[in-house]
Amino acid sequence: MGAKGLDEFETTALLVPEPANRHDPYAVVVLVQHETVGYLPRNDAVRYQALLRHLTTSGFVARVPCRIRGGQFTDHDYDRNGNLAPIERFSARVTVALGEPHLCLPMNTPPQELHVVLPHGGAIQVSGEEHHLTEIKPLLQAEGESYAYATLHEMSDSSGRTVKQLVEVRLDGKRVGQLTPKMSGELLPAIRHLDAMGHMAVSRAKLRGNHLKAEVTLYCARAHELPHDWPGPLGHARPDVQTEPEAPTVGDSSSESPAATGFHAPIPPKPTRIRFVAPPGWPPAPEGWEPPPGWLPDPTWPRAPENWSFWVAE
Template sequence: MLRVAGRGLDEFETTALLVPEPANRHDPNAVAVVVQHEIVGYLPRNDAVRYRALLGHLNTSGFVARVPCRIWGGTVTDHDYDRNGNLALTERFRASVTIALGEPHLCLPMNTAPQVPHVVLPQGGAIQVGGEEHHLAEIKPLLRPEGESYAYATLHEVSDSSGRAVKQLVEVRLDGNRVGQLTPKMSGELLAAIRHLDDIGYVAAARAKLKGNHLKAEVTLYCARAHELPHDWPGPLGHALPEVQTVQQVEEPPNVEGSSPAGPTAGGFHTPIPPKPTRIRFVVPPGWPPAPEGWEPPPGWLPDPSWPKAPDNWNFWVAE
């Protein structure tokens, strides 16, 4: 069990990895919950079966799911009486681990992240998209049999001259296709952020929840409004590759059999990517999202600060 500092009760939030154990002799569907390279528990059997296909897909692709996790633990004192009726105090260690995990069909987006430099707005309240009934053909390929899914949407400022006065609205697109727009009021809540990103060469993106079937569909954004963003948002940026993160982020699986060298630290300072020699291709380090085929970092490009730091002496270019 992961060590919890101190003798009193302690509670903290971290992230956990979900690692399938197909060779587990007790249950071939077992999924270990790993925190800081230590197994702190397993998914309940019923849940392990529900998430088997999703986690197997990630595992065969070389990834493992990473989810928010809360750990509670510490030494507690039990009060009881012995055979003589005297009060007896017994100290013991107790702990619990809770993870946040969406429904299996909502854990991965139905499309890839935008293939251009972009920033995904932080999670926020629901914003209903209007006019999606006119774009069912563009939405249908991203729907799921369960009746709901989520996808990356991009947000774009457009001019609406249909009324007496020209209005600036936010157009919502999925994979480059228009699927609706926001009301003037809600557009005003996001335009400042969209314009700011556009000024520095980025497209604004958001997580969109899709509901419906082949007859009707609706699109809802879940993103922070401009006034809710921190003053230093979006922070230092590189030209972001497409994200490989969803409700649950993904990263390379750890070695959970025992101690292993410390991996790269997220949020560290990156060194500039060396220039590309001839007749070779660019290779991303472990934990980075995969680059689209043929993609090369432009001059001066730096990775996103949230990605793990590249291992020492990592070879970014390999011969074709």
């Protein structure tokens, strides 16, 4: 059996529960470009059922990284005369990336103020968490780890002989620690840049611990790792829901155009008597929802196809 023309590519898939499935009420269909490519294994479907149904009832659909590998291969089978003969077949394998169920959704929501979530990056340990266990405990889970949105703020530290500018880390507006002078220097340029634009800096944070001890770790890009045109055009921020929080994509910084950087251009104004249509790979818009003025899609969502019509006639 020989393979030929084997291809592999990465994309995103939607996971949609099918409670009315007559074979299995826990079935979860996997969609790529809104076409069914398979189902989650039953054990996984059961584990993620509560999470996926929660997203569905909230008007969202889970979107996850997906890899597809397939192509033509030569096999052998018996023909009508009973002779063994070569036959061409097509085979494909679809793999999706899923975090643990308790890590798929943040324990809090992003701030209501205008904000930008920093692109994913290496781990940055927060210090001083031992003094803020009361603020961290409500966001911990029984599994011993969770993730949340943390806001980053510049602060002055005058505890030493000289005044130092550090990064203060907050969860839901409450201080939970700060970064070392070295790590603060890695993030302050980005924080100041956003502040000058009237936006708050937000980072994904992983929380670990229990009622006795906890630690907070940020996962965000340092200032020198950001594209030269970051953060691109800014509009009204919208909470993002992901099922793989530590695997967002980062746009190519080799060009200034929105299509090359991974950032989106603003949605065109809505004409009259039509409705908004989300492109393939975006979470379906709840019934009656329309993008508010200046709204921008999540930078990690797939870019809309060229000449995509965001509005259609009723």
